[in-house]
Amino acid sequence: MLQKHLVLAVLAVAGWLCNGAIGVGAPDGLMASAEAAQRPRIGLALSGGGARGAAHVGVLRVLEALKIPVDYIAGTSMGSIVGALYASGMTPDEIAQALQEVDWDEVFTDATPRDERTFRRKQDDKLNLIQHKPGLKDGQVRLPMALVEGQKFDLVLRRLLLPVSEVRDFDRLRIPYRAVATDIATGREVVLRHGDLAQAVRASMAVPGAFAAVDIDGRTLVDGGMANNLPISVVREMGADIVIAVDISTPLLTREDIKSVLGVVEQLTGFLTRNNTERQIESLTRRDLLIVPPLDEAGISSGDFKRSAEAIAIGERAARDHTHTLAALGVSPDAYARYLAAHPNPRQGAAPVERLAFVEIENNSSISDAVIEAQFDVRPGDPLDVDRLEAGIARAYGLGHFEKIGYRLEERDGRHGVVVRAQEKSWGTSSLQAGLQLYTSFGDGSDFNLGGAVTLTPFGANAGEWRTFVSLGEEQQFITEVYYPLDPAQTWFVGGDLGYESRLFRLFDQDEDRALAEYDTSRLGARLRFGRNLDTWGRLQLMYDRAVGDAEVTVGAPDLVDYDFDVGRLSLLGAIDTYDNYYFPSRGSLGSLSLISSRESLGASSDYDQVLFNYSAVMSRGRHALQGGVTLATTLDEDAPVEALFQLGGFMRLSGLERNALSGQHLGLLRGLYRYRLNDVLVPVYAGASLELGNTWNRRDEVEFTDARLAGSLFLAADTPLGPLFLSYGNTEGRDQAIYLMLGPPW
Template identity: 35%
Template structure:
């Protein structure tokens, strides 16, 4: 009687779900199964706990159990889709163990994948809120993550996949479960892009931006049905093996983070639905609930333990699983399941669905895909990286469509950020040596993009605090040639604290300057830019009392005009803790100066070179800096350069030594100690030390006279944190006491690049 009741419940529940299964005819996947019951494998959601699914699959293969249908939610869709598309358990284990899961939890484009202009903007404004600001008000993204990195993670795991296929045509028929965000209905994905279906099933609401497929806005399937037994029944499954891996409710002591609380609240709703789904199982079915204690939803580093737990759970039910076995026909079934996976595609055509303000030719130029050539999945992913690296798009999708001759059409869809085209970002800077020197600055940038089809933009900056900045720039690319023109006006106010050899303050040395720069240049590559500019500068120095007495004036006014030539190259993957790359910043200015009624000509030269390398968790960075002001006519230097501060002649206060000429070299070692790989903010810690040597000209003002000065040795030890608001450093430095008795300093800084 009980068994009959269960059957009736199954039929009734299945009937109520018919409206959600419009993607495929009812029972279609199981109609091909003859001479045996149709067996479905139902894989639930649970994040990193999903490694258990692979452990179960291994035992199924050991016992020669053919699977006729796979239905998966979230991580269950990810693992199930791999098995359904022809991957062996060994293939899947390699993917699960080697995949960079942490990369899926950040949409941040790597620094060395962005154009130089975007790199510089990101360096200066590390708090990347990307708030949309325009005439229609303030707008924000729909999730912490846009889903681009998640899409690339899935692409890397699955390889080349066709965009238009019915999932019944896979070696094992497959369904992915998602949730309709509008009404919380279960959505069964049965055709189209397998990669998009899996991503929709894994898009955690509020964390990953929803996926739009077939007119529906979709989020993680676990919201509606985390163990889709009812779907397998509706599709005709006679017998079901269901694997439930949903996280248990946490104890009070474990509710120690916002994510833990959110997961607990979500768990209440998910568990209710899962319990209802379990009631649909009959005595002919099998429910596996692996013991996964100690493995959190984001604990992907414990994926191996989850695999073992899944295998142990299945093995413990070996007797029941034996009733599913079909040893006489298993070999022929497996031959079909082990589909040959071709990871190469000959691209016959590139079709671009450009939903952005940029011209098609800009996007196609960055893709660098030539029709007729063959590309691997990794090469296609790299092409998408180049396009997404413009930091212009909300999401860039690519799909492959099979042509009659066996070649593939590459379909690219690029969407502008829906909360743009004006974006607001911030930076907070604090620098303290626990003595008399402290700098604090709060800065904001506003970038109005999409002023032309080739990427013109209006970029504005405001900074208040110890140092001040007001800047506005119009940047205008000349078609798609790589050339550009730019007009920039800015005003800076900088303060240097003057101290005697015993560290006693002698007052502030304040420089105010207004600059108009008209620039033309060429972007030689994403890493390199060559430009020339005409500069018009005017400003004044506000002198401390002991200087003011010498010049019989508190203020010294100046004007300067002339050309500038600049070469920039930057391939570092991080501004403070690089693993690889080179940075070169070379500029030279030829200026006509007017100062206190005297005219003079000057040459300003600045060279900075940084090179970085790494092995395992070790980082090594070298830096050379050479800056000088040269004038044969005047006796006062209008350009002041400075040393002092952590990793900038450690031991002295920041900007303590300043002059018209300096040289500095350093070698910095860093060890990467810890990184939160599976979080929205991957924030590693570094322990490091430095060896430094610097030189400054003895005289601040007498530009025409070359004074000899001794080189100063310095060194430091520090703890660094690559935090969500920029580099945080706590360090101790010591230098030779050539210039001051205050040659030992403890430093704390936030938001300052090193």
Template identity: 30%
Template structure:
């Protein structure tokens, strides 16, 4: 019996040893496929979080558009928690902006944005041309570089911590393109390039846009990578029951959605597990609702748990999987030993590299690099500037990739200004500015303004930066025809036609991106006569000679409806010769705008201005008050005088109940105004009114619609399109 027990124990031991030595069964490889869907693509983060919590290894990732972004972050080694933290910190108003941030513009480009606050510009390179997208995509590129910087110029995306592919569409060949090598950030930029919104990305002979057009759910690609089992996360557009009432843009957008959903449906047949989270009540542009999207993705994974849990591995195997991923992850921390600029040449390249020397020899600060990139595009002639890691002579550095605008320079900006404060006198003006860059020298430019409508004007200035430095000379010429209303009380009694033809020369100094001071001489011929009203009113004709000086400082955060910062402009014109000028006199004026934030949703704008001729009584007084945001309860230019002052205080609050973003800059406004324009100091008592309405930043400029009630019962309903404050 003892012998039998010994034999049984021995056999059991041998059996256990054999079982331990036997290799574990081969685990089937899992592919995760993530579809596009703009902000709805945030659901993918919730799905990944559930997969990690339940020890489900992902061996391959393929994605399109926002699915490409989330998939690319995961493939680069990020955990679900790191992806979550990264996305929550993104300021989507900065990422999706069509232009460089206002503070990073040069002072001349700030003038463009303030004078013509429109999102549209045209170029005249090889004829009149529009940009290839509403946004060049620089904000997206800089956001991508924050995590994808170490993965530049890769032989294959198989070398990422998790092998990865993303999809793009080539506009040249009209075919779907699998992006599998090169720069990871550029691949993600291509897959997210929604046509018409972001400019296409050039890549060799290809022009790449959003991959969702032809393959929004690349299950087939994940299969070719080697995946045995496919987990597909897709987002379908819900049926549109109101399709019969869609606008032109609505029909176009819905048609694209139908096409994208159709190609995704075909690929779904290849998937093993399908997750389709409920996105009811959430829109593609709701970037500020990330947390809700992420939760719904997680909930969908919970709902499909009984299928997904069959793919889970044990704790030991899971830890080995995580360790292998982290071992392949590259770190972004390094100190660049050189900076080189690609995309421009000659003196332009030298100047840019010189401006970036502060990045050399210091630990990489992506926020600082981002700032330098937007300062480059803030010059106005480049569409994007981004960066990748580079190696030269065994040293690590940065390669700055600068892309010039494809449509210009020269650059043409145009805007339509509407002022509906008078029922019988709606003021309409089309204004435009044509700018030739580096005309006659670096940072020099030839700028011509023209407008047609209630005011017809042509002003052309050559701005010559001496030696490319801060000192400049600015000769100019101008023609100006405008109408001037004269009032008696609340009644318009006459209208003058005023014609000016003149020239001038200024010298000045530019203070980088925030201001300039200039002074010079001006000569102009004035012809002002009554066009409507009593012929007994005086006319003026003759040549005026004057010296002038101007100072301007712009520290605002935004041009149209600023949330914080200040703007100050002051000037004086010393008129020393001309019709009815018996002795020299000054025309002094100043304007200040101050914006102060109160919370994420609300802020206050204070607008102050004033002017005087220092006691000189002239026929056509230069200062006026009346009209929207200039004593709004009065008629346009109802008050006129040789002295003026104004104070406007406006409380602004986001209309949607969310913090203001690029996609949501509409406010309701409540304001108080006081001011006057007068000749006799004894007539300078202030006029008071209250103002209410809705203000919005639109692609066509600022828009304000509302009403005002004055101190004596005056009241007006009005609208304004163009410049507001």
């Protein structure tokens, strides 16, 4: 009490010197300081609880409506996010809007959106290898430390907190703030009070195993809920006389709810969180207030981020249930206005960065600075454009070499600039991958292939790669390939591969409508490539293909003989790919044009020329998608050998026929498809139907629309971590029908 009276006396003297008296004509800041010294200091403790934390926003709305001045805020996990946004000057309505605008499904994955990947990375989809892959480092196989590194989530936090990014002391925010994390090495609470605010918030909600830990000041930090999920003690230490604690943590599971090992793990984690929460609640005094929004009654879980509006409303109602108690903490409208004036909003006072004085790369990787810089369209002298900056980060991250790429604004002697920090994958940039492919048309046999790949990168100065791919099963492959960009922007490239491949070809008698023979072909050879990437959407390349091979008759008339062949051809290839998903797209287009010239002078057994054109596009609305496509192929002189014939048949390529049942010198196919998404969970499931019209021909004068075969299919599909999974019924002209089960590329 003596200290408080001394403060009042000092303020009174200062006010008298300025205006004669505090109560008449005194500056608002002095009045607010005097009033703050007279009233109890109020601290707000916001607990963690995932998506349930949106309820904190509803509580903040009520506190503002009742004009309750908040002097301190401490938050854990989701509470740290809401607390930081509010402490940095955002209103409850602005926070609510931000939570609802975030695409949480997108944020909680590190995968670069497909339409933002390099063209090289898009081609990986054709290999049907599992995208989650262990790394290779120091001769060992290593795994990531978490399911999600948090690349996109970090950028969301950075953008939301950008106006206060240069505030390093959290006491200098509009409201003094603390984020609570846990030291993974000791299990002890770590209270973050200074540094990078976005990084502190990110550390506070780094759920172990789910989100990657954050290194700060030599400590590896994870979610604060492990040590102090409801940081009452923290706001008390900050100076709070009265604590308003909001507990939105998830309750423990009942015995009936524990049905798997995941339930057991969740319950064990819940014990840690619940126990420390209860200890904090026990420290509350009669002057404090505990608000527990009844989120369980609405069935809102920690993962229901799309229900933030409901959670906010529940939090608001829960706070209003304590109106009588809270009202006693409120101040008059004039006093509240002075409180706000004494706590200026740094978001409103922050001057925009008109021009960047410097743009620097903080490179913690084996990738050259030049390769990283080439992905950015941001230069010194440019205005700060967060969209352009994040676009460059997305391109650099899409190269596939980095664990995380972020940025921060820095001020140096009055000059403002941006520092981009690139962190190499701690588990290794090189990788191992595996894949599984299954194709069966019940009653007509099945194909099974097991694949794997080893990719060594960076290969060369411009982050190329050396990949070796193996496939064992019905179709065998062993190919080792080098991809070598010629410039840091990876616009021009050379490459090549060497390997063995085997495939099954069928000869088809169009007149008799029956298969004449089956050939098992194999080849050993090499390809050389030179090309240009067209941003992320396309590619042009020239390829020389040289190989030796043989074709063995496995089914056919006795007079058919095995034969050897040589391949020597040049190909000019152009491709575009803007699909957002290779097998289940909702937008974009996919196309290619190939001009192939086989010549004896290039080492081939025979001369022939071919043209192959593919194009498909998709449009969608909500859960509905319509997709259409055309494939046209022709051999100009109709003299292509068996191993170079065009093949048709199978799911989506005249459904009802066996895969590659038809072959010929010419091919035409039209396809239309409707697809409907059945769910919103992590593994999307679809139902759909297709209509197809096409055929193959051996002579150009036989090509007629009336000879085209009409086919269709009905299917169920799922986009699984192992690849696309299809179950389909197909029928061609009422004669040929099949039920397909496919895992991996269906066509």
